Amino acid sequence: MYVVTGERMRQIDRYTMDQIGISETTLMESAGTAAFRQIKSIVKPESRTAVLIGAGNNGGDGFVITRHLKERGAAVDVWIIPPLEKIQGTARVHMDIYTSSGHSCLSFSDDPDELFRALPGYTCIIDAMLGTGVEGPLREPYDRIVKEVNGSRAEVIAIDIPSGLPAEENGSFDDAVKADRTVVLQAPKETAFLYPYADYYGEWTVADIGIPDKAFRACGADCRMRMREEVRTSVPERKADGHKGTYGKGLIIGGSEQMPGAVSLTTRAALRTGTGLLTAALPEDILHIVTGTAAEATCLPLRSDEGEITSGSLAGLDLSPYDGIALGPGMGRRHPYSLSRLFDGFGGLVVIDADGLYHLARELGDWRQKRKASVIITPHPGEMAMLTGKTIEEVEKNRFTLSREFATEYGMTVVLKGAYTIVSDPDGRQWVNPTGNPALAKGGSGDTLTGMILAAALQSNDPIEGVLNAVYVHGLAADQLILERHEASVTASDVIEQFPFALASLKKQLY
Template identity: 75%
Template sequence: MYVVTGERMRQIDRFTMDQVGISETTLMENAGTAAYLQIESIVTPESSIAVLIGAGNNGGDGFVIARRLKEAGFDTDVWIIPPLEKIRGTARVHMDIFIRSGHTFFQYEDSQAIFDRAISSSTYIIDTMLGTGVKGALKAPYDRIVEEVNCSRAEVIAVDLPSGLPAEENEPFEQAVKACRTIILQAPKETAFLYPYAEYYGEWTTADIGIPCKAFEACGARSRVRTENEVRASLPYRKADGHKGTYGKGLVIGGSEQMPGAVSLTTRAALRTGIGLVTAALPASITATVTGTATEATCLPLQSNQGEMISESLTGLDLSSYDGAAIGPGMGRSHPLSFSRIFSGFDGLVVIDADGLYHLAEELNAWRDGRGGPTVITPHPGEMARLTGKTIEDVEKNRFSLSRQFASEYKMTVVLKGAYTIVTTPDGRQWVNPTGNPGLAKGGSGDTLTGMILAAGLQTDDFLDGVLNAVYIHGLAADQLIHERDEASITASDVIEQLPFALASLR
């Protein structure tokens, strides 16, 4: 499933019409019919339905939906918001089909008092007013209508995009339909995964309108949603003749006297995700924390000062026997550390998180040309803000573009955590993760994910599949937990203990 901007979707539509040969009239019929089929499964025979139709292609979809609802016998009032002369092109074609099919409509400009009563008495309101073509503040009469719709007691179903809401990141808006459900046509838009925009979609589903994958590829769509089927297909299986070395030998570097639990969480998560061997490199004074909680791991005690590891103990590490390393959880910030020196000449997977990102930010220029092996960073918005020199607000408004820019510039795979985590590769490909819930908004969740990424990345032929799977399964484990307990009570340790069940559910 691709993720697009409004402009990209228009290019894809045009390619489908001009190069594939599916007419706009057919696409609109497909879109309206696909949306109708989902609406039909929601409404009941006793429902009172109002379909609000605008002037553009979204309104054209509305004519198809309204025709199908009326033909099926549903009590449906159809409201055309703009003057009739503003309905042109393919939308006009479908208006004419609607009329020639024997159906009638109301015009908003002639019947505002009746419209007010219809909105207040409707069970369902179908929003097909504006779609993806709107920028800036809403103009009359849409501003008034949107306010009225939002104040109604009806269940509001938006088609493709709630009216007034932008389709892409960092676009301002003042007012939009707050839908209970949104039926997105073919591909979700960026704002479905960005807050506060996402709140306006309500629950959303997609409807296939017949646009081929070739159209997305030809038009440069590079963002996708990671699906359960893709995770299932790429999960590694244990070989009958496999041994512990087959499934990766990883090093977890972190921990301090102030934060001894972080490195333990990372190590335990790596073990639960299937790594063959894992060693925790940590201050000698806290080795008991790991040996007491992750008995399967080995420990590499290191020299420390004021409870934190020092540069001399890390730059002397022999990494030659490891396939990958994770660095940062709980390691502290008291002493300057040069990761470019620590990993010089190491071509295995490196995952950097937490305090590791603080140290990375101090020497970013040294990473501009990349390194011999893959590097994965896992910042939350605050850490991403420090790495990019932006504010947290800027990061949240530009999650897609900032991730892509940073990954390209520093040759790293960026896992930008959040309500919808976005994974971005140096070549610009992106995946949005659909799993997870607010129960993960708690200390230790990131440490857990770091261990999972290390372990999963060392078990797949392409480390990227491991990264994507780890992010998905991390959220899936939390989603499974809230079936049994309140999300506020979930801890990182709970997620780790749920991993065997999350993995088993995908086999």
Template identity: 50%
Template structure:
């Protein structure tokens, strides 16, 4: 399923009309029909519905919805907020059909005094005021109408996108309808996955309205959702003649005296997610501690200083060729400089860089840009680490999650996993995948270490790199979703995710 901006959706609509011959009138009728079909699953005919209609195509959808509700016998009121003469084009076409069918509406301009009182009499408000083309501050009377809707304490359902909310990213502040649900057409809009605009959408339902697939492939938006169906069909299988060497030999480098748990979580998750062999490369000083925490891995004791791996060790003490993939960074520490690029540039397998590994990488970005590694490089920053890598503020990163990860992935030829609500996976060629699993229980130390281990394990299972990353990200979020079925959202620990991984992973495979 694609994720689009309003501009991209407009291009897709135009291709559908101009190249394929489906008229705008038909598409608008289809949208209204799809909306009402879905609405009938949760709204009783006894409930009073108010439909708020604007001048553009979103308002045209509102007229189709209103006509269909009237035909089914719903109690309803239709409020047309702009002057009626401003309703033009296809919206006017469907307004005229609505009127010819014998139905009427209330003009807001002449009846604004009674608007709030009318809202108090309904149970459902359908927002068909403003569509995906909204820009800048709201003009009168929309600002007042939206304020009244938000204060109504009614069930609010937005048509395609909440009115006043932009369809793309980059807005520090958003003022618009705060919907309980949004019924969006054909493809979810990008702003549904970026805060603060995501707060306005409520639960998003994507409805098919008959736009052929070729319209999307020709316009070619580069963003898609990671769906459960996709994960199930791309999850790696283990051949009957597999042995531990074939299942992937993983090396996890990290740990300090202050952070002994991070590499343990990564290694444990890596084993649980399928790696055949895992070796933990750690400072010698913490070896007695971590061996008590994990029995299934082997250990590489590295020379240390001040509780960290020494600077020269990564280049001189490790034979990387015996491993199929590497994760580096969890709990590694920042007091001693680590030449990550120089150590790993000749390694041909996949490398996952996380946590303190990203800090050290930020000091040598010019090397990664001048001569990218031949093997896949996967980085897993949270917004603070992405800000460090890009020279932006955290606020800027959060406002431009799609744009900045896209620029970075293409410039440095890396796979970028920008963590957070709606984690975004971006490939070196610019494809982006958006994850919708997970919840705020993941806002706890160690969650990212678990994800790093899962990504490394799945990348080693002879899968395509992007499939492996997307599967790891999606299942990692699903672990958190399953945990809050039995645990309070405050109480979930990173190790809980690992303990539930076998059960959740099995549910995807079978």
């Protein structure tokens, strides 16, 4: 499923009409009909429904939806917000079809107060006022209408995007319809995955309106939401004749006296995700922590000073026996580490997280020249701010753009964590992860994800598939856990123990 900006969606619509040959009238009929199919179970015969219609294509969709609702006997009032002469183009065509079918409209401009008097009596309000081209403060009369809608007790259903909300990241707005649910047309917009915008969508679903995949590809759409079926079919099966060497030889470097649990969580997560052979390189002072919690891993104790791995012992590591390395969880910042020199000549997979990102940020210039596509970094917003020289607020407002730019500039795969984690690869492709919940907003969650990514990428023919699957299953495990416990009580260890069940549920389609 593609994720688009408003401008990209307009390009796709235009290509569909001009190059593929589906007329705008047909496309609008398809959009309204697809939305109706998702709405019809909500609008009961006893419901009293208002459809608020604007001047653009969003309003045209509203006419199609209302026509179908009325044809099945629903009690629906259509309120046209702008003066009638403002309804033009294809929206006008569908208004004429609607009225020619014997249905009537109410005009807001004739008596604005009439709508405001009527709103408290509706049990359902369908928002078809403003589409994806809106940005900035709402103008009269939409500003007042939005406030009245948000203050009503009716169930509010937005079509494609809540009125007043921008479609892409960093868009400004003062207020927007606060929908209970949104029927997204064909492809979700960026703001469905970004806060605070996402709060306005409510529960959202996607209505397929029949735009061919070719239109998305021709218009350069390169961002997708990772779907369950894609994960289910791409998680590799264990071979009947496989052995421990078949599933990757991994090395995890990290841990310190202050943060011994981080490297333990990463190690346990990698083991649970299926790594064949795993070694943990860690300060000799905390060797017992990992041997006591992850008996299946071998350990490589390193000289330490002030509880952290010394620069010399890290630089002296022989990486040649390993297919992939994860570095950073809990390793600390007291000693200077040159990751560029450490991984120079290493041809395997590298995953860098946590304190490893701090050391990476100090030598980014060296990495720009290397452009190693096999390097995966997993920053949270604060770490992404450190890497880019931006503020956390700037990162959160530009999650799509900043992660893509960093990935393409440095030739790395970027896993920008957070609500709806975004994965960007060096070719500029992006994926949004739909799983996960606030139970993961807890120390140790990132450490577990690092171990999962290392293990899953080592077992996949295409490492990016492994990364995407690890992110998805990490969130899925948390989603399953909160079905039986409060999200505040979930720990990173709980998530690790849930991995086997999350993976099994994908194959058995139990969840």
